Amino acid sequence: xxxxxxxxxxxxxxxxxxxxxxxxxxxxxxxxxxxxxxxxxxxxxxxxxxxxxxxxxxxxxxxxxxxxxxxxxxxxxxxxxxxxxxxxxxxxxxxxxxxxxxxxxxxxxxxxxxxxxxxxxxxxxxxxxxxxxxxxxxxxxxxxxxxxxxxxxxxxxxxxxxxxxxxxxxxxxxxxxxxxxxxxxxxxxxxxxxxxxxxxxxxxxxxxxxxxxxxxxxxxxxxxxxxxxxxxxxxxxxxxxxxxxxxxxxxxxxxxxxxxxxxxxxxxxxxxxxxxxxxxxxxxxxxx
Numbered sequence: 249x250x251x252x253x254x255x256x257x258x259x260x261x262x263x264x265x266x267x268x269x270x271x272x273x274x275x276x277x278x279x280x281x282x283x284x285x286x287x288x289x290x291x292x293x294x295x296x297x298x299x300x301x302x303x304x305x306x307x308x309x310x311x312x313x314x315x316x317x318x319x320x321x322x323x324x325x326x327x328x329x330x331x332x333x334x335x336x337x338x339x340x341x342x343x344x345x346x347x348x349x350x351x352x353x354x355x356x357x358x359x360x361x362x363x364x365x366x367x368x369x370x371x372x373x374x375x376x377x378x379x380x381x382x383x384x385x386x387x388x389x390x391x392x393x394x395x396x397x398x399x400x401x402x403x404x405x406x407x408x409x410x411x412x413x414x415x416x417x418x419x420x421x422x423x424x425x426x427x428x429x430x431x432x433x434x435x436x437x438x439x440x441x442x443x444x445x446x447x448x449x450x451x452x453x454x455x456x457x458x459x460x461x462x463x464x465x466x467x468x469x470x471x472x473x474x475x476x477x478x479x480x481x482x483x484x485x486x487x488x489x490x491x492x493x494x495x496x497x498x499x500x501x502x503x504x505x506x507x508x509x510x511x512x513x514x515x516x517x518x519x520x521x522x523x524x525x526x527x528x529x530x531x532x533x534x535x536x
Contacts (some may be wrong), residue, residue, distance in 0.1 A: 279454070315418040377512035385503050396437065417522025435448075469492070
């Protein structure tokens with residue numbers, strides 16, 4: 249029988265049963281398998297994919313919604329991947345148009361690679377910023393810090409959620425409440441008993457990804473990164489908003505080297521909600 253046209257293959261919702269196929273697709277494009285991250289995206293968000301009649305997936309993407317369930321205030325698109333053998337045949341464009349149609353008037357955001365940016369611009373996304381990925385073994389400077397940090401406890405969760413919504417600009421309880429199980433570490437910074445920042449470090453292949461990173465100021469962000477590094481034996485990786493120039497310079501002095509840049513883009517809104525000055529790094533660029 250002839251192989252069906254790619255345009256005739258249906259787009260369907262993905263579930264955790266598709267975890268291995270999603271990881272295979274990542275590997276096919278020479279990305280890390282990242283099964284741990286895929287599991288979060290498929291449970292906290294929605295995955296969309298196209299089945300390959302010959303096995304596996306033709307393409308896939310993930311959408312994570314924030315705000316009220318019945319009327320999301322923002323949705324993040326990530327992991328837009330097309331199998332190499334089906335590249336440059338309009339599959340990525342078709343997946344993205346499906347997401348745009350499904351999300352209606354909900355404002356959208358994504359982190360675009362240099363390869364993906366032309367497609368997103370064609371679809372109407374606008375560049376509003378950049379993030380720099382840095383990676384490496386963190387070397388403490390030995391000077392210490394005046395900012396107090398500690399491991400988060402269950403009693404901190406309500407306060408973390410309140411701070412996160414204030415800084416991120418909309419509710420993401422369904423993501424943040426998964427952090428204690430998803431991350432290897434969740435730490436908070438406080439001053440006079442008041443929580444002024446928090447950060448997680450979650451396992452991704454051979455690294456610990458620092459994110460989310462929410463902090464009152466740069467010194468607090470530094471203290472959180474240093475405290476996470478002190479309790480990790482892996483290289484750290486994080487995606488820092490390039491506007492946080494001081495933190496980026498400090499991270500590079502401490503051994504984290506630049507790996508790549510991604511463009512922050514939006515659709516249907518000219519700026520992201522919240523307070524960028526306290527939002528230093530996302531949980532993952534795939535979830536905004």
